[in-house]
Structure formats: structure tokens, C-alpha cells
Amino acid sequence: MIIKGKKYRYGVHVKDRKELCREKPIETMPAPEIVKISVSQHIGAPANPIVNVGDDVIKGQMIAEATGAISANVFSSVCGKVTGIEEIVNPMGLRQKYIVIKNDYRTEEYRFPNLENFEDATIIGRVREAGIVGLGGAGFPTAVKLTPKNPLDTLIVNGAECEPYLNCDYRLMLEHPDEIVKGINYLAAALNVKNGIVGIEKNKPEAIELFSERGMNVVALQKQYPMGSEKQLIYCCTGRKVPTGKMPFDVGVCVQNIKTLFASYEAVELNKPLTEIVMTVSGDGISEAKNLKVAIGTPFTDIAAYCGGEKENVVKYIAGGPMMGKNLIDLNQYVRKTDSGLLFLTNKEANLEEPSNCINCGACAKNCPMRLMPMYIELYTLAGDYEKAKKYGAMNCIECGTCAYNCPARRPLVQSIAFCKAKLKEKK
Amino acid sequence: MEEQLKFYSNSPHVKGRRTTREIMLNVCIALLPACIMGCVFFGWRALMIIALSAFSACAAEIVYRLVMKQPFPRILKEFDFSSLVTGLLLAMCLGSQVPWYVPVLSAIFAIVVVKMLFGGTGKNLVNPAITGRIFAFLSFGTIMTSGWVIPNFASSSVVSGATSLTALLKDGTMPDLLSLFLGNVQGCIGETCKIALLVGGIYLVIRGIIDFKWPLIYIAVTGLMSVALNKFDFHYFLPSVLSGGLILGAIFMATDYTTTPNTTWGNVLYFVVLGVITAVLRQATGIEIVSFAILLMNLFVPLIDKFIINRPFGFKREKKVKEAK
Ligand code: SF4
Ligand code: SF4
Numbered sequence: 239m240i241i242k243g244k245k246y247r248y249g250v251h252v253k254d255r256k257e258l259c260r261e262k263p264i265e266t267m268p269a270p271e272i273v274k275i276s277v278s279q280h281i282g283a284p285a286n287p288i289v290n291v292g293d294d295v296i297k298g299q300m301i302a303e304a305t306g307a308i309s310a311n312v313f314s315s316v317c318g319k320v321t322g323i324e325e326i327v328n329p330m331g332l333r334q335k336y337i338v339i340k341n342d343y344r345t346e347e348y349r350f351p352n353l354e355n356f357e358d359a360t361i362i363g364r365v366r367e368a369g370i371v372g373l374g375g376a377g378f379p380t381a382v383k384l385t386p387k388n389p390l391d392t393l394i395v396n397g398a399e400c401e402p403y404l405n406c407d408y409r410l411m412l413e414h415p416d417e418i419v420k421g422i423n424y425l426a427a428a429l430n431v432k433n434g435i436v437g438i439e440k441n442k443p444e445a446i447e448l449f450s451e452r453g454m455n456v457v458a459l460q461k462q463y464p465m466g467s468e469k470q471l472i473y474c475c476t477g478r479k480v481p482t483g484k485m486p487f488d489v490g491v492c493v494q495n496i497k498t499l500f501a502s503y504e505a506v507e508l509n510k511p512l513t514e515i516v517m518t519v520s521g522d523g524i525s526e527a528k529n530l531k532v533a534i535g536t537p538f539t540d541i542a543a544y545c546g547g548e549k550e551n552v553v554k555y556i557a558g559g560p561m562m563g564k565n566l567i568d569l570n571q572y573v574r575k576t577d578s579g580l581l582f583l584t585n586k587e588a589n590l591e592e593p594s595n596c597i598n599c600g601a602c603a604k605n606c607p608m609r610l611m612p613m614y615i616e617l618y619t620l621a622g623d624y625e626k627a628k629k630y631g632a633m634n635c636i637e638c639g640t641c642a643y644n645c646p647a648r649r650p651l652v653q654s655i656a657f658c659k660a661k662l663k664e665k666k
Numbered sequence: 667m668e669e670q671l672k673f674y675s676n677s678p679h680v681k682g683r684r685t686t687r688e689i690m691l692n693v694c695i696a697l698l699p700a701c702i703m704g705c706v707f708f709g710w711r712a713l714m715i716i717a718l719s720a721f722s723a724c725a726a727e728i729v730y731r732l733v734m735k736q737p738f739p740r741i742l743k744e745f746d747f748s749s750l751v752t753g754l755l756l757a758m759c760l761g762s763q764v765p766w767y768v769p770v771l772s773a774i775f776a777i778v779v780v781k782m783l784f785g786g787t788g789k790n791l792v793n794p795a796i797t798g799r800i801f802a803f804l805s806f807g808t809i810m811t812s813g814w815v816i817p818n819f820a821s822s823s824v825v826s827g828a829t830s831l832t833a834l835l836k837d838g839t840m841p842d843l844l845s846l847f848l849g850n851v852q853g854c855i856g857e858t859c860k861i862a863l864l865v866g867g868i869y870l871v872i873r874g875i876i877d878f879k880w881p882l883i884y885i886a887v888t889g890l891m892s893v894a895l896n897k898f899d900f901h902y903f904l905p906s907v908l909s910g911g912l913i914l915g916a917i918f919m920a921t922d923y924t925t926t927p928n929t930t931w932g933n934v935l936y937f938v939v940l941g942v943i944t945a946v947l948r949q950a951t952g953i954e955i956v957s958f959a960i961l962l963m964n965l966f967v968p969l970i971d972k973f974i975i976n977r978p979f980g981f982k983r984e985k986k987v988k989e990a991k
Contacts, residue, residue: 248979250682252680252682253680402680469979469980470979473979479979480980481980481981482978482979482980482981484980554674554675554679556679560677560680561677561679561680562677562678563677563679564677565674565675565676565677565679567674581679583680587680588679588681589675589678589679589680589681591681594686594744594746595785595786595787595788595789596788597686597689597748597787597788597923597924598788598923598924598925598926598928599689599923600923600926600927600928603928603976604928606976607979608979609976609977609978609979609981610976610978611928611929611975611976613928614928614971614975629975630975631976634978634979637677639677639678642677643678643680643681644684645682646685646686646688646689647685647686647788648681648685650675650676652676652677652678653675653676656676
């Protein structure tokens with residue numbers, strides 16, 4: 239059933255370039271020779287490695303254990319030998335432990351035992367056990383999200399996929415609608431909510447149809463960036479506004495990403511730990527854009543080679559989407575749970591222009607989905623007056639990039655705001 | 667093989683199409699019809715003044731930067747045509763009878779003193795073109811306001827010696843509305859032909875560079891205020907809207923990005939007050955006052971932006987959320 243959502247006025251229409259691999263089915267990339275798996279692929283405490291160098295592991299075996307309440311287990315994505323535990327700088331610029339496993343191409347695989355019942359506690363237990371985190375990019379452990387402080391009434395499924403280029407959620411929705419619906423039902427049972435709403439952008443009519451056919455409440459969201467941002471999505475689907483500084487559960491809502499639901503389905507019904515993710519490899523700089531199912535820990539260089547190699551004029555590698563993703567210095571990075579894209583941008587697509595003076599045009603403030611005033615935040619951040627910057631809403635920024643995308647002067651607004659936020663947090 | 671240097675930057679990694687340069691060029695394009703009509707009505711002298719003003723404005727920016735020892739390639743790369751806009755706008759509000767040094771000196775003043783000394787594009791406190799005009803008005807007084815040239819095809823109904831606006835305000839002479847609209851009345855080069863200005867304005871609205879609401883509010887408020895000041899005689903509405911530099915000012919000058927507030931409500935306040943001030947000052951002084959009004963309001967923009975700010979999403983809705991539960 240298609241239900242009518244609310245309109246949200248603020249945001250931009252970005253050139254989505256999804257056509258590069260919109261029609262490409264998800265392909266499973268063969269596991270690579272060597273995987274390097276980070277122990278910190280989520281928000282919260284890094285997991286603690288429980289294997290030693292020289293150990294034999296099989297696919298699906300836990301190699302690092304969650305430490306503390308907000309953390310997640312990490313599993314081996316191939317069978318083979320642990321050859322080392324390295325420190326690598328991750329795309330966020332943090333030094334993190336990576337477990338190196340050499341693939342020996344055995345086909346063994348560990349599965350959890352069948353669940354005895356499908357009650358809330360068991361499902362949450364399985365989701366925690368399987369190391370599932372918010373796969374849309376945030377990486378917040380899903381089990382924590384499933385145990386809110388106050389009772390919820392709605393589960394919102396984020397199928398907006400508003401980031402340009404990315405198609406992985408869309409392909410998953412097309413190819414595995416039944417599995418996702420089951421995932422929704424399991425998580426709804428875990429949360430004890432009756433009401434499930436799927437929010438899908440209007441540019442994916444096939445997906446909207448598939449879900450409404452299956453009896454889900456679907457909201458056709460307008461095609462606008464950033465529709466997939468939690469607060470905007472909640473507003474469009476339910477009309478509720480999350481107060482500033484509050485979380486979705488404060489308004490009785492839990493938002494889950496398509497990939498998270500698919501992974502939860504696999505964990506609950508197929509007893510699979512999280513070892514693979516679906517990501518989009520795209521951009522004009524790669525020979526063949528693809529939607530891939532890859533093993534966690536696969537080197538980005540292998541992915542590039544599998545997609546036919548990069549072309550000459552690549553100027554930027556990006557992990558994630560182009561609006562919020564991280565710029566990579568080189569391809570010596572390894573797939574993490576939260577990766578949803580690997581983009582190779584050429585100088586034509588990428589933003590390489592030098593910033594000039596802000597002309598005070600107001601475009602940034604006009605479109606900011608959080609209704610902030612980025613030009614003043616930047617002005618005061620550059621002047622070192624962080625308290626003033628806070629007055630214009632710095633702390634509420636979701637770093638969506640809408641403001642900088644539109645800025646005719648190419649001001650690095652997001653960078654300034656992020657810096658200001660860090661400074662403000664430091665002070666506290 | 668040497669590693670090729672990749673670009674490294676914060677998100678977002680893609681960009682919109684709009685750039686400062688593109689915006690400024692679009693404004694120039696929007697000014698073209700008015701320039702052409704000015705030349706048609708006022709002949710080659712108008713062309714000369716437009717050219718002189720535009721050239722001096724651009725030259726002033728480049729020379730200023732050279733004096734500041736900026737490398738020439740960088741100047742070229744950063745040249746964003748905003749000086750050209752200033753030059754053109756300034757010419758638009760000069761009469762075609764002024765001697766050659768008026769546009770040159772005012773353009774140099776506008777660029778160097780009002781814009782570059784404040785830090786270049788976007789840093790100016792007030793609109794350079796308007797300040798240039800006021801500079802000319804104050805320094806060359808009588809040259810600016812006397813000896814208006816009657817356009818080539820002027821109808822006989824025009825009173826010579828004063829613009830129709832001055833006539834209207836001083837002795838209540840109703841001008842011929844059609845010629846006011848078409849532009850064959852005496853006045854400044856770019857101010858007279860309302861059709862050309864409207865075409866330019868519509869172009870800007872279509873390109874999404876200005877919001878049609880603001881000029882409309884400004885013009886409407888000015889018109890209604892004039893009506894109110896003249897004992898609610900609605901005959902005053904159209905003449906006061908169509909005469910003088912109101913339409914030019916509303917479309918091209920008052921909407922200047924740098925000198926307008928950045929919030930919707932800030933803009934509403936700005937344009938409404940601007941309209942009121944324009945009408946009141948016009949009535950009180952009996953001269954063409956749009957530029958003074960805009961200049962005055964420009965000074966209040968930082969203040970407006972300080973007190974009217976956007977509330978972050980979800981800011982004051984806490985109560986509503988509770989109700990929903
Ligand atoms: S200020 Fe923050 S929330 Fe607003 S558009 Fe910019 S990045 Fe997005
Ligand atoms: S969009 Fe850019 S130029 Fe315009 S006000 Fe914002 S920061 Fe300034």
C-alpha cells in the first residue's frame with residue numbers, strides 16, 4: 239500500500255548519475271587472496287581480536303569479539319590462515335588494527351545454530367551475535383538500536399538511497415524483496431512494533447511497487463537529497479520532527495537501512511554472520527561500473543582490478559557516496575561493513591575548484607535540510623569564535639554536504655563546520 | 667613510475683553547476699536588453715557611457731590587484747565579472763548627458779573604495795554600483811540632475827527639464843503611462859525602458875538567480891505606500907511604480923546577494939522596510955531616491971542577519987512531538 243508522506247522543502251536536486259550501474263544485477267566477487275579485516279568497523283569500542291597469528295580460521299568464524307555494550311563482533315570472511323595483525327590508517331584517518339587472513343580457498347563455512355523461537359530477545363541476541371551494524375554508513379550497532387529506552391511504535395525502513403551514484407540498496411530491493419520483508423518483520427518483532435513504513439525515493443518505481451505488492455506501507459519520497467537522512471526521513475514518513483539534540487527513539491521511531499535488514503534476515507533465518515556486503519563500484523573513472531557482493535576485508539585494489547581497472551584520468555577515490563563519503567589517499571584500503579560504494583571520479587565529475595570569497599548569496603542557508611546558516615558558521619569558525627558559530631546551529635549539522643554542493647564560491651563549508659563541531663566538543 | 671598526485675578534500679566530492687562567475691555573467695546577460703534599449707533611446711552617448719563605466723570598473727579591479735602585488739594569472743583566474751556587473755549597473759543609472767569623467771570616476775570609486783578596500787567580491791558592506799551613483803550625485807550634483815536628454819522618439823507630452831518622477835511629485839503632473847513603460851521618456855540610460863528591465867528580471871528568475879518574490883514585494887510596497895501617502899489616490903500607484911529607478915533598483919540592485927539578508931523572514935523585513943522608506947523619502951524630498959533607500963537598508967543587513975536567524979530543524983517543535991505521542 240502506498241501511503242502519502244509529508245513533503246520536505248529543504249534540500250537539493252543533485253545530479254544522481256545512478257544510470258551508470260542502475261540496471262546491473264548484483265555480482266558476487268570471488269573472495270580475494272588476502273583479506274584485511276578491521277576490528278573497528280562500527281561506532282563504539284573496537285572489537286578485541288581473539289585469534290593469533292598462525293591460527294586457522296574458516297569463513298564465518300568470529301575473529302574479534304565485541305567489548306562493552308556498544309561494539310560489534312567481527313567475523314572472518316574467508317577460510318585460511320591468520321598471517322598477521324597490522325595497524326592501518328582507515329579512511330577516517332584513524333590508526334586501527336586489521337586482522338590479515340590469507341585465503342586458502344576452502345569452502346567451509348560456519349553457521350550459527352538454528353534459533354529456537356522468534357521472540358524479541360532471541361532475535362536481538364542473534365543480531366548482536368552476528369555483528370550487525372547500521373550498514374548505511376553510520377555503523378551504529380543494530381542490537382543497541384533494537385533495545386531502546388522507551389517503547390517505540392514505528393519501524394522506518396530507509397530505502398531512499400539519496401546519495402548519487404549508489405545503487406546497492408536499490409538492487410537489493412529489486413532482487414531480494416521477500417528477504418527484506420522478512421527482515422523487516424523480524425526486526426519489527428524484536429522491537430514490538432506493529433507499524434512498519436518503507437520510505438523509497440520516487441526515482442525507484444519498481445522498488446516501490448515490489449514492496450507495496452507485498453503489503454508493506456510504502457512512502458514514495460520526493461527525489462531530493464538528503465531524503466535518506468534520518469531526521470528528514472522520519473519527518474516525511476510520519477510527520478514527526480525529531481527535536482534538536484534528540485534521537486529518533488525519542489519520537490518513537492527506529493530507522494533501519496535496507497542492507498541492515500537484509501543482513502538481519504540472513505542472520506536470523508539463514509544463521510549467517512555478517513561477512514559480506516553489497517557495494518556499488520562506480521564513477522566515470524572505472525572501466526565497468528558494477529554492483530558487487532564482496533567479502534569484508536577485500537582490498538580496494540582487487541575490486542578495481544575486478545571491475546576492469548581504473549582509467550587514466552581518475553582524480554579522486556571515494557569510499558561511500560560522493561556527498562558524504564570519505565576521500566581516499568590511495569587504494570590501500572579494505573572493505574568494511576559500512577562501505578556502500580567505491581567511486582572513481584574523474585576531473586570532470588569531481589569538485590576540484592578553488593574556493594573564492596563567499597558572496598553571501600544565501601544558497602547554503604536556503605537549502606540546508608537542518609535549517610542552519612552555514613555561511614556564518616564558517617565565517618565565525620575561521621575567525622575562531624566557535625560560540626558564535628554555535629548560535630547559527632553548528633552542532634546540529636548532519637554534514638550532508640548540501641550547502642557546499644550548492645555554493646557558487648565553492649566554500650569548503652562542511653569541512654569548516656566539522657572542524658567547528660570538533661572544537662566545540664573538545665571544550666565540553 | 668612516479669605516483670600521480672590525487673586530489674584530497676573533504677566531502678562533498680561532487681559539485682553543483684553554479685559558480686560565482688556564472689551568476690555574474692547571467693546578471694550581465696540580463697542587463698543587456700536594458701543596455702540596448704538605452705542605446706536606442708539615447709544614442710551613441712549612452713553607448714559610450716556604458717562602455718566607459720564597464721571598462722573602468724573592470725580595469726579598476728585589475729589595477730588595484732596588480733598594485734597589491736597579486737600575480738597576474740591569479741587575477742585572471744579569480745576575475746569573476748562582478749566588476750563588470752557593477753560597471754554596467756552604474757551606467758544604467760547615469761543620465762546620458764553626463765560628461766565622460768563621471769562614469770569613469772564613479773566606477774573607480776565604486777570598485778576601489780566600496781568593494782576592493784573591503785576585501786573584494788562578497789565582502790562589501792553596501793552595493794558598489796549604488797554607492798558609485800550616489801558618489802556621482804554628490805560630487806557632480808547639477809550635472810546629474812539637469813539637462814536631461816529627451817529620447818529620440820519621445821512623445822510631446824514629456825515635460826523637459828525634469829524627469830517625469832520629479833514632475834509627478836512636485837506638481838502632480840500625471841505622466842503618460844505607456845511611454846513610461848516603453849521608456850521613451852527622459853531619465854537615466856537604463857532606468858527608462860521597463861520592458862527591457864522586466865525581460866532581464868524574468869531571465870534572472872528563470873535561471874534561478876533571484877527570487878521573484880523580493881522585487882515584487884519591494885515594488886508593491888513602494889507603490890502602495892505612495893498611494894497611502896497621497897490620500898489613497900490609486901492613480902498614484904502605477905506612475906510611482908513605473909517612474910524613476912524603482913524597477914531597475916528592485917530587480918538588479920536591491921536583490922544583490924551580498925547586501926541582502928540570508929533568511930526568508932530577514933528578506934521580508936528588508937524588502938518591506940525598503941519599500942516604505944523609498945516611498946516616504948520620495949514623497950518627502952521629491953527627487954529620485956531609490957538608491958539612497960537601498961544604501962540605507964544595506965547598512966542594516968548585518969543587523970537583520972544577526973537577529974533573524976533560521977531555527978534548526980526540530981528546534982521549537984518539542985511540544986508538538988509530545989502531542990503526537
Ligand atoms: S550545514 Fe550541515 S546540515 Fe546544513 S547543508 Fe551543510 S552539511 Fe548539511
Ligand atoms: S552558498 Fe557559498 S557563497 Fe553562498 S552564502 Fe553560502 S557560503 Fe556564501
